Amino acid sequence: MRDQIVYIMRKIILSILLGVIVIACKANKTQLEREHAGESKENPVLQDLASLIQLGTEETTVNLSDYFIEGSKAKIIRLPEGLKLIKNDSGIITFSGKMNNSIDYVSVEFDQQHYDIPVRNTSRIPYTFSFTPDKKYKKLQVKGSFNGWDVNANPLVLKDGKYQFTVMLNPGNYQYCFVEGDKEFIDPTNPKKVSNGVGGYNSTFSVGDLDAIKPFITTVGNQKKWKIIADQEVNFLAFYNNQFISLSKGKELQGKVPQEAEEATRSFIRVYAYNNKSGVANDILIPLHKGIPIEKVDELPRTDKRKYIMYSLMIDRFKDADPSNNFQVGEPEVKPEADFQGGDLKGITEKVKEGFFTNLGVNTIWLSPVVQNPDEGYGLLDTDYIKTKFSGYHGYWPVSSSKIDPRFGTEEDFKELIEEAHKRNINILVDYVANHVHLNHPVLKEHPDWITKAKLPDGTDNIRKFDAQRFTTWFDKHIPSLDFSKPEVVDQMTDSAVYWFKNYEIDGFRHDATKHIQNEFWRTLTKKLKEQVILPENRSIYQIGETYGSHEMVNSYVNNGMLDAQFEFSLYHHLSNSVTNPKISMKDLKIALEENLFYYGSHNIMGTISGNHDKIRITSMGDGSFADGEDTHKTAWIKKTLNKNPLGFKKTGIVMAFNLTAPGVPVIYQGDEFGMPGADDPDNRRMMEFDIANGSDQRPWVISERKELLEKTKKLTHLRENNMALIYGDTKILYADQNVLVFMRHYMDNTVITALNAGESTEKVSITLPQTKSYRKLKTNFGQGFKINENQLELILKGNSFEILTDNKK
Structure with a gap:
């Protein structure tokens, strides 16, 4: 009762401040401030900004060990009104109810300090799925993004001529398909469908009002005088690092910071806003240096995760600089495309030294696995078009989890690569494989019982049952x-x-097959990293996972105690489909971007990809290289896909423009920067080309298009790496129709407007910009026409093109 009275009084006092973000200097610094100040961490507590708690429909369980290394010692001292604590089991807390406010916070006491964790109410609403069958089915099942693609989650029962059930879902678009036996098919009664990314389609349905206008808040001014304004009256909640400091109501929040911020080399202001009529607004994140908002990108360290521009490469397929370590499996059953081709660590170091990555504008390299793989061929693809085994050139079949594959190089080679990269302010991420190991791995020889069962109770092989047997399925025998x-x-x-x-000064991991490993592994790993590396060495580590699944599943791994991010495959599929398929509207991409911001936050660091080693090349999707429904796995083996026409390069440029200006960490797959073509694996894993003029395709128009796309990519990365609005800015979608999407990023007095036209014809678009600043200094970067009259913007976009408008600071 005493704690509740203290908090009520505190709330009253703070509300008197009328929106001024201010708080008395505290004697004890938070862990976040100690980290950035380089001070000791004798009592490690909450590391980094606390991830937001999303309430469930009825009950919500939170593991306090995700926030504190010793979560069992943390004590809840405040719950928002409307919530009730019903269980506390050694730091795993469960509460029920619904908050009276859309956004609030939970207060936790640990080590005689208090921390405030933001909480958001559930947005789920009931949705009734209904299907009137067109014929009689023996046993019909349904799976989709609404149920984690689990055929057993929502059993279908035929009643009164319909299959029907009700689920609680967030507003958004959802994909699904039906299953009968081993056959999957789309809904024959629903004309709405999208590509499933593997040569087929999924049906879709929508939940809620996807055109509803939510409040929007943004920063205006500069580091000397700034404030946060809203386009409608809202309730503002402001946090300094991990402490609540202000609650106010109105359309403005004056920009002042706590006095203690003046002592911190790096700290943050976070602001959330909502009203009961329109819902929750975007959130604001402002990095501070000595209490002053950072306005120049060069004030951000190499390790700032929101600053990352990532390049994904396969070691074996990048650059061969040391022929002495070229050892192929050499078995006749292994086709050349499935064998080692000579790429090595020295090759990557060579390109680092030459300035390849710096000139391209990337500051983070994601390496495919460096660990030792088998010397023999395994697996068997036996079809009417190809029969082959495979080598472990890709790195995903570890026979050791600690030794570097000698075909890639030595420990010294790897250390030199890291050292040379860091000299040039480039981060190094390593692909780590934990889910599975090769049969020859020593751990299986010592502990043969450490693997999951190869057979299911019905006697079938537990192979590639990625959804039905999520935690036990094998990828191959x-x-x-x-x-x-x-x-x-x-x-x-x-x-x-x-x-x-x-043993190595790497900067992070890309984690393979994330969703197939139980949460305990991720929590244990991150806890060990905090205890043994992050805190004692004051070292920043970025962990990003690979999960195909619903937003809820993907996001369940992203928090302070597990991963920093995951790759946003859902956004990629909407992006690639909307840009390359004229039947799919850019409005679908708009909704996908809104869902990204809702689930992962306005300032998320999810990976937004141009492609990867498992997907068809975006340039080949864009130029129509493949017929609708074509088996691109077969195509990858029977022919070498070539650039078909200039359209593919234009489509790739649009994808690059989106990824390099939208929130998240942009990821360029090797060769996408200039439009390498390719179907599925192995066609999308060709040896990297560095000399366009003397490359594998000598057609003049191809050389010209590749050079033009490469220059556009470099210009986009340059804009990204030098613009705070593209790193810490808020995001507002301004316009969307069948062919065009326009959105704005904004930070203080800095504005960036991205306009994409995926249609064939020139589009003229008129937009009303937020009345937050003068837009007179906006300039074009890619030569498209535009006019600005106060806050009225008129864009003229050529077919299959893009434009990025930025402030002219000269």
Whole structure:
């Protein structure tokens, strides 16, 4: 009762401030401030900004160990009105109810300090799925993004001539398909469908009002005098690092910071806003240096994760600089495309030294796995068009979790690569494989019982059942999945992961097959990294996962105690489909971007990809290289896809423009920067080309288009790496129709407007801009026509083109 009275009084006092963000200087600094100030961490507590808690429909469970290393010692001292604590089991807390406000916070006491964690009410509403069958089915099942693609989640029962059930869902678009036996098919009664990314389609349905206008807040001014304004009256909640400091109501929040911020080399202001009529607004994130908002990108360190521009490469397929370590499997059953081709660590170091990555404008390199793989061929693809085994050139079949594959180089080679990259302010991420190991891995020889069962109870093979047997399925017979329900497996594999940070100055991991590993592994790994690396070495580490699934599933791994981010495959599929398929509207991309911001936050660091080693090349999608429904896996083996026409390059440019100006971490897959073509694996994994003029395709128009796209990509990365609005800015979607999408990024007095036209014809678009600043200094970067009259913007966009408007600071 006493704690509640203290908080009520505190709230009254703070409300008197009428929106001024201010708080008395505290004697104890938070962990975040100690980290940026480089001070000791004798009592490690909440590391980094607290991730937002999203309430469930009825009950919500929060593991306080995600926020504090010793979560069992944390004490809840305040819950928002409307919530009730019903269970606290050694720091795993469960509460029920619904908050009276859309946004609030939970207060936690740890080590005699208090921390405030923002909380958001559920937005789920009931949706009734209904299907009137067109024929009689023996056993019909349904799976989709609404149920984690689990055919058993929502059993279909035929009643009164319909299959029907009700689920609670957030507003948005959802994909689904029906399943009968081993056959999957779209809804024959629903004309709405989208590509499923593997040569087929999924049906779709929408939930809620997707055109509803929510409040929008933004920063205006400069580091000397700034404020936050809203386009309608809202309730503002402001936080300094991990402490609530202000609650106010209105359309403005004056920009002042706590006095203690003046002592911190890096701290943050976070602001949330909502009203009961329109819902929750975007959130604001402002990095501070000595209490002053940062306005110049060069004030951000190399390790600032929101500053990342990532380049994804396959070591074996990038650059061969040391022929002495070229050892192919050489078995006749292994086709050349499936064997080692000579790329190595020295080749990457060579390109680092030459300035390849710096000139391209990327500051982070994601390496495919460096660990040792088998010397023999495994697996068997036996079809009417190809019969082959495979080598482990890709790195995903580890026979060791700590040794570098000698075909890639030595420990010294790897250390030199990291050192040379860091000299040039480039981060190095390593692909880590924990889910499975090769049959020849020593851990299986010592502990053969550490793997999941190869057979299911019905006698079928537990192979590639990625959704139905999510935590146990094997990817293939020679790479059994580890059983992470066993604590000893978790302990062993997390130690192996930490080894890479203790022995090499790497900056993070890309985690393979994330959703197939239980949460305990991720929590244990991140806790060990905090205890053994992050806190004692004052070191920044970025962990990004690979998960195909619903937004809820993907986001369940992203928090302070698990991963920093995941790759946003859903956004990529909407982007690639909307840009390359004229039947799919750019409004779908608009909705996908809104869903991204809703689930992962306005300032998320999810990976937004141009493609990867498992997908058709975006340039080949764009130029119509493949017929509708074509088996691109077959195509990848029977012919080498070539650039078909200039349209593919234009489409790729639009994808690059979106990724390099939208929120998140942009990821360029090797060769996409100039439009390498390709179908599925192995056609999308060709050896990298560096000399366009003397490359594999000598057609003059191809050389010209590749050079033009490369220059556009470099210009886009340059805009990204030098503009705070594209790193810490808020995002507002300004316009969307069938062919055009326009959105704005804004930070203080800095504005960037991205306009994309995926249609064939020139489009003229008129937009009313927010009345927050003067737009007279906007300039074009890619030569498109535009006019500005106060806050009225008129754009003229050529077909299949883009434009980025920025402030002219001269």
